[in-house]
Amino acid sequence: MILGIDPGVANTGWGVLDDRSSVVGRRLVGYGVIETKKTDNSGKRLSLIANGIREIISKYPIDVVAVETLFFAKNAKSAIKVAEAIGVIKLVVSEMGVELKEVTPLQVKMALVGYGRAEKSQVEFMVKKILETDENIRPSHAADAVAVAVAVMS
Numbered sequence: 001m002i003l004g005i006d007p008g009v010a011n012t013g014w015g016v017l018d019d020r021s022s023v024v025g026r027r028l029v030g031y032g033v034i035e036t037k038k039t040d041n042s043g044k045r046l047s048l049i050a051n052g053i054r055e056i057i058s059k060y061p062i063d064v065v066a067v068e069t070l071f072f073a074k075n076a077k078s079a080i081k082v083a084e085a086i087g088v089i090k091l092v093v094s095e096m097g098v099e100l101k102e103v104t105p106l107q108v109k110m111a112l113v114g115y116g117r118a119e120k121s122q123v124e125f126m127v128k129k130i131l132e133t134d135e136n137i138r139p140s141h142a143a144d145a146v147a148v149a150v151a152v153m154s
Contacts, residue, residue: 008082
């Protein structure tokens with residue numbers, strides 16, 4: 001199984017795909033968002049993210065964790081916070097002995113749409129097509145995480 005992660009401090013999206021059966025194909029097993037409160041200090045927020053990732057990896061037999069990395073950031077302050085979240089996620093994945101793959105947003109778009117400047121709606125369309133589902137994955141952070149997992153499977 002693959003766990004895709006769209007890291008963030010306020011909202012860390014996650015999506016789990018089962019890629020183990022060639023008969024069934026790729027199947028969306030679960031998805032959601034780990035939310036933190038703006039009023040909490042950064043240490044508590046990072047701890048909540050770490051605990052959430054541990055819980056997901058413990059719940060599902062995860063073989064690979066795919067994390068979307070920073071590609072370009074206009075706001076250095078928010079980029080630093082996201083980088084901290086990515087660091088915590090990498091630490092948890094390493095501690096749990098799971099393989100880690102990192103992909104950029106450009107790589108996700110290229111894998112799913114074939115175009116690095118694809119719109120979010122195009123990526124979401126391809127995710128639904130590849131997973132053969134009509135389900136709208138919401139919220140958007142969870143949809144992004146599922147796209148990361150699909151891109152790594154491709």
